Amino acid sequence: MKQFTYVITDEAGIHARPAGLLVKEAAKFASSTTIAKGAKKGDLKRIFGVMALGVKKGEEITVTCEGADEDAAAAALEAFFKANL
Structure with missing residues (x-):
């Protein structure tokens, strides 16, 4: 992970x-x-999962990658x- x-x-x-x-x-x-x-979590491969978090400027997010290509994905x-956010 x-x-x-x-x-x-x-x-x-x-x-x-x-x-x-x-x-x-x-x-x-x-992966x-x-x-x-915070306590909310979403699937990065689903746009509704990302948008439902309502992340604003200055907020901290945590991204977790788990699987065969986790190093490359992370x-x-x-x-x-x-580059974008």
Whole structure:
């Protein structure tokens, strides 16, 4: 299991456009990927799971990747967050 935390810097938080791109990025990997904000958790491969968290600027999220390609998934998703959110 690989895990990382990230503080959202985008003014609009995780809104529809980047959420859709994030889901597409997560879908590239076989590993199970989840995003969590506090006690809430969602599947990173489902846009409703990501949007339901309502992540705003300045909030910390935790991404967990578990599976055969977890190292690659965690690295790619962390790079995605740094570049887009």
